[in-house]
Each structure stands twice: as structure tokens, then as C-alpha cells.
Amino acid sequence: MTQDAKAPSNRPGPSVPSGGPGIGNGTAEVVLEAIGLTKHFPVRRGLRQLFSKERTAVHAVDDVHITLRRGRVVALVGESGSGKSTVARLLAQLYPRTAGDIQLHGKTITVKGGSAFRAYAARVQMIFQDPFASLNPVHTIRYHLTRALKIHHNAGKTDEDLENALRELLTRVSLTPPERYLDKFPHELSGGQRQRVAIARALGADPEALLADEPVSMLDVSIRLGVLNLLRDLKERLNLAILYITHDIASARYFADDTLVMYAGRMVEGGDSETVTQTPAHPYTRLLIDSAPDPDRLAADADPLEEDRGNGEPPSLIRPPSGCRFHPRCPMAMPRCETDLPIRLEIGDKPGHWAACWLYDEATVAAQQPGVAA
Numbered sequence: 001m002t003q004d005a006k007a008p009s010n011r012p013g014p015s016v017p018s019g020g021p022g023i024g025n026g027t028a029e030v031v032l033e034a035i036g037l038t039k040h041f042p043v044r045r046g047l048r049q050l051f052s053k054e055r056t057a058v059h060a061v062d063d064v065h066i067t068l069r070r071g072r073v074v075a076l077v078g079e080s081g082s083g084k085s086t087v088a089r090l091l092a093q094l095y096p097r098t099a100g101d102i103q104l105h106g107k108t109i110t111v112k113g114g115s116a117f118r119a120y121a122a123r124v125q126m127i128f129q130d131p132f133a134s135l136n137p138v139h140t141i142r143y144h145l146t147r148a149l150k151i152h153h154n155a156g157k158t159d160e161d162l163e164n165a166l167r168e169l170l171t172r173v174s175l176t177p178p179e180r181y182l183d184k185f186p187h188e189l190s191g192g193q194r195q196r197v198a199i200a201r202a203l204g205a206d207p208e209a210l211l212a213d214e215p216v217s218m219l220d221v222s223i224r225l226g227v228l229n230l231l232r233d234l235k236e237r238l239n240l241a242i243l244y245i246t247h248d249i250a251s252a253r254y255f256a257d258d259t260l261v262m263y264a265g266r267m268v269e270g271g272d273s274e275t276v277t278q279t280p281a282h283p284y285t286r287l288l289i290d291s292a293p294d295p296d297r298l299a300a301d302a303d304p305l306e307e308d309r310g311n312g313e314p315p316s317l318i319r320p321p322s323g324c325r326f327h328p329r330c331p332m333a334m335p336r337c338e339t340d341l342p343i344r345l346e347i348g349d350k351p352g353h354w355a356a357c358w359l360y361d362e363a364t365v366a367a368q369q370p371g372v373a374a
């Protein structure tokens with residue numbers, strides 16, 4: 001992976017022709033892939049533990065698989081503490097991983113800092129939740145964007161090239177006319193405008209993948225849609241691969257092509273967003289959907305899960321529950337769920353829809369055939 005492979009600096013228009021092979025379906029070119037991604041944070045040990053051999057760690061992420069493709073958005077959904085940000089930070093190579101593989105265009109990449117990190121960041125950029133915290137209050141928008149363009153060798157050769165590149169970036173995020181914003185400080189902009197600047201800064205690297213960690217959750221509800229529409233427009237025009245992290249499964253349905261659901265550090269369900277949100281298979285996904293206000297679902301039929309939903313707390317990730325991590329909260333839990341780690345099982349409705357849940361195991365389904373209620 002080198003800088004040479006990148007488009008020339010000051011490049012107007014899309015860096016890759018849009019509508020490449022397979023866009024709009026699951027066969028578009030893979031940009032970034034995580035295989036068996038695992039992160040355990042060691043816990044600082046107290047005096048008593050110093051004398052025991054037991055090693056304690058927060059099992060933040062275990063055996064996660066994610067594939068980001070050109071021109072597609074993948075949503076990663078889960079409640080607070082489920083490990084979503086840790087996945088994004090691992091993919092951005094901000095943390096070393098405990099196990100697993102991260103592949104950029106099929107090649108394993110492990111970056112520890114310095115120029116290798118810069119070269120990686122030129123292709124994989126992160127957008128954070130809080131645009132105010134991610135912009136330095138003592139510097140202008142011009143400073144932030146110029147720095148990004150220069151670090152990634154996209155500032156051109158002359159002052160005029162730089163000025164054009166700055167205008168181009170602000171125009172791409174619909175902050176127009178650019179001269180109105182260039183010399184402002186972050187506090188002079190609204191939250192939505194600041195997030196647009198943060199996105200423009202990420203685009204200054206001319207990346208192939210954007211990792212957006214709750215990019216709209218700190219914005220007013222009224223401007224969230226505008227920022228999501230901007231990201232969707234960028235995905236289409238620049239053929240970007242986007243990871244969209246959110247608590248809000250309803251926004252995943254609106255914005256993402258595919259949705260992955262995470263619970264307590266593990267993936268529990270995945271598939272195209274329409275299928276996962278309309279016909280959720282995993283009891284945890286159903287719980288998430290039922291906790292999200294959605295007028296379409298207000299008249300949903302009574303369901304045996306209904307009474308139990310919303311109960312319980314997320315588990316400790318220092319000693320995560322054995323078997324399925326959701327079993328202590330799951331109203332459908334069977335004895336097997338307490339002991340056996342569920343494997344990914346295909347759900348019959350749509351290709352690519354899967355759930356890690358024993359309810360869909362052939363043996364369980366067969367046992368329930370005679371009409372015995374669980």
C-alpha cells in the first residue's frame with residue numbers, strides 16, 4: 001500500500017468512476033474486510049490479583065467479520081458498550097488487535113504508526129461523533145482542511161491549486177459559497193456545519209473507506225437527515241465504502257444497504273437492511289427494533305416476546321455469559337444457549353440473511369415441528 005496508488009492531488013470530481021461492477025448488489029469490489037477481529041482490553045490488576053495467575057480483560061470485540069464494499073454502506077448497530085466504536089478504531093488501526101485479520105483490497109495490513117499509518121489513513125478515514133471535539137477551536141476551517149490536504153499530498157503545487165482544492169472540499173459537503181466558511185472558527189458554525197467540515201477534512205485524504213462512528217447522534221434531529229443524505233450522496237459520487245455506526249436501527253434501514261447487529265462484543269445478525277429491519281430473526285434485533293419508535297410498527301401483532309422485552313442489563317464484558325451472550329436476557333433461551341456458542345445460521349427468507357441463534361438450528365426447528373411451544 002503506497003501513496004502512489006492514489007489519485008493525483010487537487011482532483012475534482014469522483015476519484016473512481018461510479019457505477020463499477022456490481023454496485024447496488026453484494027458483489028461490488030471489497031475495499032476493507034475484518035476477519036475474526038478480536039479485542040480484549042487488559043484490566044489493571046489490584047494487589048490481590050497480582051498473586052493470582054488469572055488474567056482479567058474486557059472482551060470488547062470477539063470474532064467479528066465485516067466486509068466493506070465500494071459504493072455500499074454497512075450499518076453496525078447495537079446498544080451502548082456493545083463494541084461498535086472499538087470495531088471502528090480497530091479498522092482504523094488506532095488500536096492493535098488481539099486477534100484476527102484486517103485486509104485492505106485482500107492484503108493483510110497491520111499498522112503501528114508513522115508513515116505506514118498515514119498511508120493507511122489516506123485510504124481509510126474516520127468521522128467521529130462529536131464534531132466540536134474533533135476540530136481544534138483555535139484554528140480556522142481553512143487550517144484544518146489545508147492540513148488534511150497537505151498531509152495526504154493532495155494540496156497541489158501552487159497556492160492556487162490549494163485554494164481550488166479547499167473550495168472543492170467545501171463544495172462537496174454543500175458548504176457553499178466556500179469563502180463564507182473558509183476563514184471561520186469551529187464555534188462560529190452550527191453542529192451540522194461542523195460535522196460537514198469534519199467530513200470534508202476526511203475527504204481531504206481522498207479515501208476509499210469512511211468509518212463514521214455515530215456521525216449524527218449529537219446533532220439536532222432536524223439536521224440529521226441532511227448529513228445522512230450528504231454521506232449517501234458522497235457514497236454514490238465518490239464510490240466510497242462506508243461503515244455507519246449507530247444506536248438507531250431505524251436510521252440503518254433508511255441509510256444503509258446492509259446491517260450488522262452487535263451484542264456484547266459479538267455479531268448476532270446480518271443481512272440487507274430491509275430484511276434485517278423488517279423481518280429480524282435474532283431476539284436481540286427484535287428487542288432493538290421494538291425499542292425504536294417506528295410508526296409503521298406501532299400496529300404490530302402481539303408477540304410472545306413482547307412482555308419480556310426491554311428487561312435486563314447488558315452483561316459484564318470482563319466475564320461475559322457463556323454460550324450465547326444474550327441468553328440471560330433472552331425470552332426464547334433454551335438450555336443449549338447457556339453452554340454452546342451459537343454459529344451463524346442462514347435464515348431462509350433472503351440470501352445473505354443470517355443470525356447467530358440456536359432457534360434457527362435444524363435440530364431445534366425439527367424438535368418444534370410437532371407443534372410444541374418453546
Ligand SMILES: Nc1ncnc2c1ncn2[C@@H]1O[C@H](COP(=O)(O)OP(=O)(O)OP(=O)(O)O)[C@@H](O)[C@H]1O
Binds near residue numbers: 079317
Ligand atoms: N480503551 C479501553 N480500555 C478498556 N476498556 C475499553 C476501552 N475502550 C472500550 N472499552 C470497553 O469496551 C466495551 C465496548 O466499548 P465501545 O466504546 O466499543 O462500545 P460502543 O458500542 O461504541 O458503545 P457506545 O454506543 O456507548 O459508544 C465497553 O465495555 C467499554 O467499557
Ligand SMILES: [Mg+2]
Binds near residue numbers: 084085086213
Ligand atoms: Mg461508541
